[in-house]
Amino acid sequence: AQTDVKFALDWKFEGPSAPYFVAIDKGYYKAEGLNVTVDSGPGSVAGIARVAAGTYPIGFFDINSLVKFRDQNPDKRVQAVLMMYDKPAFAIGTTAKTGIAKPKDLEGRVLGAPAADGAFAQWKAFVKENGIDESKVKIENVGFPVREPMLAEGKVDAITGFSFSMYYNLLQKGIKPDDIKIMLMADYGLVLYGNAIIVNPDYAKANPKIVAGFVRATIKGVLDTIKDPDTAIKSVMARNETADPKIELDRLKMSLRDNFVTPWVKANGFGGVDMARLAKSIDQIGLTYEFKNRPTAEDIFTSQYLPPAAERRL
């Protein structure tokens, strides 16, 4: 018999969500005895709460938000079980005409950052790692819908955000690809991880097989997607009637390049973490955020549901 599993995405059905749909379409979940339904989501903050509350047993959310969540709710032992984005998409975006080429150039400029932005949450760590004089950067709280337009109109000089979102939004604003400058924070001293598959603790405890099965099947989906993004994108397009296939494919490819397939993943296989790096990333979060119940790396990630490394090789 098939077990129903509701799976929560952090956002809408886009290129980077291809692996799950590939896993569904190719029957990988079914092979594990799972009948997976995927729901779109409202972003990591609200989404993690849904997994913690048990509305969803499994979800795909930002691990750095999970760290803060665990800090605020120490008795809710939500854990990550599969690392999806070895490198997060957190980035600083700017345009050529501002002349900003490196982090230090931000001094004396205006940075537009949505207060709830996952990338902006890492700003302090970014500042520290790059020796920026924070007092010289003026920060404006610009909401998501107006972030790129304000950059394009020169009302702010740089913005924080996810690399692929910013890139395409700026393209839409008529900025030439060559004029768009994206600095991935991970390339400038940040060791943070990105999004991971996280699970509800009670559910995982009661259904370890299901979680492990889900993880295994998802990894298969990821590997297939990495191998053949052009086919994989069709699984997304089948579920999103209004998306532009070309944009989504580009976005998927960019995400594969920047987030999924990093040198570390190539060397160590997909889905695991380097616990020392994770611990350091928690320290980096502490630069921006005041811990009350600082979680450890072990609190955040467990590899117990991961299949053997051989199954995770690219």
Add this chain to the structure above:
Amino acid sequence: MSSTLEKLSPWLFTLGIFVLWELVCRIFKVDTFVLPAPSQIFQAVGQYWLPLAKNAFVTLWTTLAGFALAVAFGIVLGIIVGWSRTIYRGLYPVMIGFNSIPKVAVVPILIIWFGIGIVPAVLTAFLISFFPIVVNVATGLASMEPELEDVLRALGAKKLDIMLKVGIPRTQPYLFGSLKVAITLAFVGAVMSETIGANSGLGHLMVQAGSNFQMPLVFACLLGLAVEGIVMYAVFAYVEAYFTGWAFRSSMSAAA
């Protein structure tokens, strides 16, 4: 005032607004990203009419379900609030407080309790829209002319009878007015809930289109909402004309 002009005026107004909008967009070269021109929006409508129609239907019916709840509950609560001064004085501030809170803050709770999908959307539509109904019903009951009230009291009528036979009919024009406000709020509530947690509905489509950088489609969704609102209004206007003809006798009445 020619009656042809009157008949045409909604169309003329709407047309005028679209033309103005198009002109503003062209003359000031407003970015598609900020505000797409109507021509672009209609193009998006043409291209995506099927998903638009499907999602619009979902939104319509969740909204109507929430709105129906709001009407029933609003009238009952209005009567209760109009009933007892203690309840009035106690409940009103609490309701005002509740309504000053953006419902976006409440939706996540509903989603966690009821899962994503239609239930939270219906509930949000309900929560956001019942208040204007309560206020107008309660005001209607509280401002009942004692002379009319006495007609029923002199018959030994119970309070509920007085409310139903005098209070509610008398306040009908305002009740319908509040329904017009409430239906628009119900749409807003349903869509808001859909943007936060749903796999269908115009709210869902809007966020999706937004994250796909399809601003014309986002505005096509908004247009769809506006059309649905207007259709509902037309339905009310019809029902209202039937029920409240007595109230719109003024020679200056614009409603009749």
Add this chain to the structure above:
Amino acid sequence: MSSTLEKLSPWLFTLGIFVLWELVCRIFKVDTFVLPAPSQIFQAVGQYWLPLAKNAFVTLWTTLAGFALAVAFGIVLGIIVGWSRTIYRGLYPVMIGFNSIPKVAVVPILIIWFGIGIVPAVLTAFLISFFPIVVNVATGLASMEPELEDVLRALGAKKLDIMLKVGIPRTQPYLFGSLKVAITLAFVGAVMSETIGANSGLGHLMVQAGSNFQMPLVFACLLGLAVEGIVMYAVFAYVEAYFTGWAFRSSMSAAA
């Protein structure tokens, strides 16, 4: 009905709701990140009272500015809509359409045009809250009793005189009712705009707290909003009692 009970009832109701809320949270072990218990919220209020107060003040005054605009504009537009049948028929559907659209969709446009900060918040508060006022004023004018109207017409009064001397006073109870609805919407609008683009205000604080998972602080902000809403209501209730005593003569009137 003892008048002591009546006086205390708002406090008792509020207290009752908090106690109930606390109990629900404890008995059902509701998670803090879903719905913090009042005790946790008050703790957050104690801890963060300074930023709360500062931001609450910003929100209050942007809201009031937007609301003042809405009242002025709402009354004028209500009179215009009540004035001419052509305008009524033309404008009403458009307004309904506009109001069925979630204002979240409009805020970005305002922010791009006016920059982030107070202007878009004021405008959003205004845009979201004028509609109930228009509806009730227009309904009031349209449902004027011809008998009262005739009193002025027989003196050769102009239409505007009739509107000001009969239409508006007569609809006062409902005007105040609509103000109660409008003020809550104005708060919602201001906060919404602050969440999308502002460096201060309760909306800004809420988003910040939310992204750090400080749910008690988020709810403390909501509580602040509710309190501000209630304070404004108290102000209206006072003004209303002064202006509309004549309307609340019913022995059953809960408002008087």
Add this chain to the structure above:
Amino acid sequence: MASMTGSVDINHVTLTYRSAGGGVLALRDTSLNVPRGEFAAVVGPSGCGKSSLMKIVTGLVPPDSGDIVIFGDRVRGPVKIAGMAFQNPNLLPWRKVIDNVLLPLEIVEPHRRKFRRERQHYRDEAEALLKTVGLDGFSQRFPWELSGGMQQRVSLCRALIHQPALLMLDEPFAALDAFTREELWCVLRDLWQKLGFTVILVTHDLREAAFLADNIHVMSARPGHIVMTKTVDLPRPRDLDICFEPHFTAIVHELRAKIAEVRKP
């Protein structure tokens, strides 16, 4: 006056209207007795408290002091056995004439219970009643489509439709021309004689009072109280011709003189 069971009994009633502009003492120590089945009239100068008295009897307004007993039951709140025609027609503008007339039947038992089932029967009755007051053909109109006098007649029908044991009429014929008025006197007289209910009629028309009533109570200027009770000893059944008899005229003149006297405070 000794109270007897089976009468409308007003005992030392005082009424003050309190308002922002200061209190108004409307009735002071007013006593009045109307035995069951009697037709009583109340006359008095404008503003003396006649309407207030009517509202006190039906329990719409509570007196400051004193008590009212109707057919043995003390009045504590609105009574159920009365039919009242107010000084203003007070028709509900959202109801057609016929539905205004039917209103009491939707409220008062036992009609209320039977109302849905016997709707047609009640409608026929209401139509018949409207016809007796000269309003046939107007039942499907709204109240504001009627002239002042026609509205008052509808209001009268509404007071009568449920055949109340106590009929309270507050200047029911004030807006009517002399002939319509006299016609309705006769309608009321016949109904009263047939059904034997108790009537309290407020009027400014002394001829009306003398023609219809058994006893006429004269009220003083505000604060009102009964200063004289005149028994009309004209034989029943009375005919309109009686108005031209000298005894009738004498009664009217006596009342007139009394009111003239009490008007000067």
Add this chain to the structure above:
Amino acid sequence: MASMTGSVDINHVTLTYRSAGGGVLALRDTSLNVPRGEFAAVVGPSGCGKSSLMKIVTGLVPPDSGDIVIFGDRVRGPVKIAGMAFQNPNLLPWRKVIDNVLLPLEIVEPHRRKFRRERQHYRDEAEALLKTVGLDGFSQRFPWELSGGMQQRVSLCRALIHQPALLMLDEPFAALDAFTREELWCVLRDLWQKLGFTVILVTHDLREAAFLADNIHVMSARPGHIVMTKTVDLPRPRDLDICFEPHFTAIVHELRAKIAEVRKP
């Protein structure tokens, strides 16, 4: 009747009220002439169209056909020179008595212009007027704190305050007792004699008509039109005692007979 300049002239006026329940023909081919400065009375059975006639004259309701000329100007919409007391007092409930009385001064020129400046002066005038109708001390109350008759008197004051050239009174004394009524007859008579305005008075009280009017116009049952015009040839100034003179009684009887005749269709 030949039309002359300087009169209120109603020429072959027809009025139908159209409504969902079907049209009502209220006035049919009604003509009437009231020379400037005359006191005219209109009597007729209830529902015959008297109030409608008043509304047509002041331009509140447009006739289907026919025209109305007031002092040389054709009536096309509400006229500005009239003061009107409606059959219902129609006081604005949100205004105190005095503010209700002052209302015309806030609207009608030249008072409107001067109103703010000379507020106190106007208030004093209004108070004085209220006193003449026996309402001193009630100016600060709200209309619903007054009895029916008192409200009607306020309404009368409102019609008089701006000293209109044409005074339209629709049963202004219907809710008053005989004495208050007669007092107000005299008030009105004196005012009229002093100021010389034109009056059209609708009434059901034939004695009232005969005492006050120069000409009494009798209307037929609906659809109304003037069936008789009776000139009251009693000398002026008239005193209340005139009501007991045989000639007065004869006029009243003649009118009565005429109405009795026209009531039967």
